[in-house]
Amino acid sequence: MEKKISPAMIRNFSIIAHIDHGKSTLADRILEFTGAITEREKQEQFLDNMDLERERGITIKLQSVRLRYQAKDGQVYLLNLIDTPGHVDFSYEVSRSLQACEGALLVVDAAQGVEAQTLANFYLAWENELEILPVINKIDLPNAEPERVRKEIEDIIGWDASEAVLASAKAGIGMEDILEQIVKHIPPPSGKVEDPLRALIFDSLYDPYKGVIIYMRVVDGTLRKGMKIELMATGKVYEVTEIGVLTPHPVAVSELSVGEVGFVVANIKNVKDSRVGDTITDADRPAQEPLPGYRPITPMVFCGIYPVDSSQYEDLREALEKLELNDASLSYEPETSTALGFGFRCGFLGLLHMEIIQERIEREFQIPLITTAPSVIYHVYQTDGSKIEIENPTLMPAQQKIERVEEPYIKATMMAPNEYVGSIMEICQNKRGQYVDMEYMEGNRVNLIYRLPLAEIVYDFFDQLKSSTKGYASFDYELIGYQPSDLVKMDILLNGEVVDAFSFIVHRDRAYHRGKKLAAKLRKLIPRQMFEVPIQAVIGNKVVARETIRAMRKNVLAKCYGGDITRKRKLLEKQKEGKKRMKSVGSVEVPQEAFMAILQMDDE
């Protein structure tokens, strides 16, 4: 059992970086250096534990580790490293986990220099008033230019980098300097031990044996085993059955006090009851105020998810149930499509979140999926005075019944070096953006603010922004409410029949262009059938685009192969295999990719 730790000896920090700048490797080296993991356990990138995360280089789930470090001053410090996810879809989670820290290591690649997410993450940390310690990583690379990068940090970010540690996480260079800086520069936690308990939830995950495990940081007071706690946002009360810290192996403790980071198990059945950003307090002596900054997570992007093989519907439901246990921001409900059969309408934080969930279902549960184009929630005011909210384009009422439609708008904040202002503005104009403000900042940077329809962002906004600014632009957004728009529902007819899974809602001004483009794209994606297939894009009864898939003329094996029937069977099997990846819509065989076609249309 550990002795009571004085908050003065605690340092809570996280590591922030652009993708691939070596965040995870640095975390591993710090763990190794402080003896948290032994040589034997050394597994590349200890903190990221999902395959998918490692492949994409993105951290999705946060974890924290408690480290003991004997500093040069002879004292033993307790360091808590809190990992953060790395994508704008999860910026709320990032900001909560940063809020659990007093400082952050800003890792910058010695060759790549400052990049988009370096900036975005820096600003998140800065807003949370963290002490930011620059680390120039990968200095052992042949093309490393640490001095240029040091200057870049000062010029572009406007942050003093004179003391930036020159490091190579891979080669283990600079680890001690980093730890010394953490101890010296990051302030200790400042909460009050005697105050009622307030602990910040920065993550939670579902464990099949223990129920929900909450990861939190104690801000004020003390959390004890056996205590009755209240989660302030939901008002629910639970009894703490286990408290512990990760070293990174879980170690049970009897209490956690001011500044300490650890986990709590309290018989909570659902991650949705333990929301990130919520405050844990003592049910018998509750705090007056929760910690600031909590915001309930609401899905912003919706799409239909269907099994390619309709017999896997129940498997899909189970997969979603399992994923939901661990993902408070995923929502789903059953829906039916005439084209795709039974499936689910799912809600996500954003596009990346959507892609990750799709990939996990396909990979971990091995259910091939067809997903429909993403949609947002539209508010439809009908002529009879009623208002409906629709998140599925097929539910859009007939035009004559609609008084007006409102769509969600976001306030987008984009920051970039000023040579990219033109391109960013162009993208925003193309996406129906309304200019709000522009601010020139130190270090040759510009901060641009636009109001944009969320529906435009869920397509390829982020990719476009990245590519036209060479990755330098940062992007953050918040929902600011609904505005009326001249929106219409566009339907796609294949062989004269509406395919509901292809319907989408679009601004009238771009309807013609989108319809034409989509029809052309579908013509390329849908293989020829035994008969001619007309593709029509229509608004109401008006056809705005028409394409034709020419009929396949002949498909028959001529040769006999001298009695070698296996060869013939193999060829036929290949043909049949190809068909399995298609969905029959009416009499037309449509491949999976066609349903995603709407997603991949740029608006040029």
Place this chain on the structure above:
Amino acid sequence: MQPNAVYIHIPFCSHKCYYCDFTAYVVDGQPVEQYLTALEQEMKMWVEEVPPTAIQSVFIGGGTPTILSIEQMKRLLAMVDRYFPIHASCEWTVEANPETTSEELLHVMKEEGVNRLSFGAQTFHLDLLQQIGRIHGVQEIIDSIAIARKVGFSNLSLDLMFGLPNQRVIDLEETIQQAASLNPDHFSCYSLKVEEGTRFHYLEQQGKLPLPNEEAELEMYQLARKLLPQHGYQQYEISNFAREGMESIHNSTYWRNQTFYGLGAGAHGYINHQRYANQKVIREYIKVIEQRKRPIVSRWDVDKREMMENFMIMGLRLMEGVSRADFQMRYHLEMDQVFGEELERLKKQGLLMNEEDRVRLTEQGILFGNEVFAAFLS
């Protein structure tokens, strides 16, 4: 049931055609004599294991069987006769390439019991023949058929190909007219399929194979289906046409999913619910047999489901289609019980039709045979 058909593969050619992916090796330096010895040993092993009934068809294919010397041919035919009880009405076919059919050789073949020749004519345009790597000319086709007739062969078949690089629809029309004027009893009319590993495949990858487009290729097929019947050849299978009563007995073995001995390098066989494939490499084939072992590289049991599938896939290639009674007799199940759903769907799609007891391809079904066949695979 014991097989009553024999296929023998002679994997030698004077030259490899550009589209060919059969087991065929240029004959120079090949151990032909040893090969024949091995073949004889293989026959012996088979008939000892599975004694044959009266043989209704023998097909000697290749390669180019007629590349054998007169002595070698004599030896080959004699051994077939020794090991297999040839029925009096047996159809005995040898594949022949026009440049290899000397009167003497054909005479020997006739003497030994061969009664049907299948000529690889392919096309009657010299430039097209050259472009597909054939080494005979048009005149040689005409001459070799004349020789065959002179020697006394009356049952002749000609192989024609369409969809050849640079071939025009009119070229095929001329070919068919000329071929029909030679008055054979049977035609096999195949569309070119570019197979992996062939010279054509390589050229295609390089973008240097000017194949006719799909429209033209379809037009050629439809032309053959129109012209050949006008000359008295009825289409009885997707790629085969014959005068009445002259349909190939041997190929019907395959189409009716019946058993047959397959002998020689690269040959496939179907005996006692088992299909097998022989070693393709000639020297390996010989070596294994010299060690008194079977030259089989793979062998597998065909279960009932697969048999029924094959019955449909192969049988539907025939214009007459498949018989429900036949199916019931062979598998003791109703065809509609096993494939009812597929049959119904294909009928709805207009690819199959019922004709009394039989199911057969429709006009559309003939063009989209693969859609039909693939449907029966589980």
